[in-house]
C-alpha cells in the first residue's frame with residue numbers, strides 16, 4: 001500500500017523542517033523508547049487515578065487532557081490551563097524512575113533544534129503534552145481527520161505563527177493486528193472538511209484509499225504532518241496504547257511548541 005513514501009529514520013533539524021513543510025511523509029524512529037519497560041508502564045496506567053474510561057467508541061481510556069475538548073467552551077479551556085502544570089508533574093511520575101517518552105522527545109528536540117523545543121504557552125498560560133490514548137481490542141476505526149489548531153484557535157498569537165503542525169506518537173502497546181496509522185497526502189481546506197464533517201473527523205465514504213499504512217513496533221516514535229488527512233485502524237487481538245503530542249512549527253527561526 002506504500003505509495004513511494006518519503007521517509008526519514010532520523011531526527012534532525014532538516015527532517016523536522018521537511019516534515020512540517022510537506023517534503024516528507026513521516027519520520028520513523030525505531031526504537032525510541034525502551035521496549036522492555038513499555039508493558040509494565042501500560043499496566044501502571046490502568047491502576048492510576050488519571051485513567052479515564054470511555055463507555056463507547058474505539059477508545060477504551062485516556063490519561064491526560066486534550067485541548068480540542070475546550071475549543072467551543074471557555075470554561076473547559078480555563079480548566080485545561082489550570083490543570084496543565086500539575087498534570088505534567090503527575091504524568092511524569094507515572095513513568096518514574098524512567099523519563100516519560102514525551103519528555104525524552106522534547107529534550108532531544110530542544111537539544112537539536114536551533115531555537116529549542118518548549119511546552120506551548122498561549123496568552124501566558126502553559127499547555128500540557130503527553131496524552132495517552134488506549135484503543136480497545138475489537139473497537140472500530142477512528143474517523144479520518146486533520147488536526148490544524150489554526151482552524152480552532154485563530155486568535156491566539158502563537159497559533160497565528162504556526163506554519164505547520166506535527167503529530168508525535170510513541171507506541172507503548174500494539175495489537176497483533178490492526179491499529180495501523182493511515183496517512184493521506186491529501187489536505188482538505190476547512191470548508192471542504194466542514195462539508196464532510198462527522199464528529200471530530202469526516203466521513204470515510206468516498207475517500208480514496210490512504211497513501212501510507214504504518215504499523216509501528218512497541219517503543220517506536222512516529223512523526224507526521226497532522227494537517228494532512230489521517231486515521232487509526234481499529235485494534236484486533238489486543239489494545240493499542242500511544243503517547244501523543246502535537247508539535248507546532250513556526251519556521252526554522254522559532255522554537256518548536258508541544259501540546260496535547
Ligand SMILES: O=C(O)CCC(=O)C(=O)O
Pocket residue numbers: 147167168169181226230231232242244
Ligand atoms: O495514534 C496515532 O497513531 C495517531 C493519532 C492521531 O490522530 C494524532 O496524533 O493526531
Ligand SMILES: [Fe+2]
Pocket residue numbers: 145146147167226230
Ligand atoms: Fe490526529
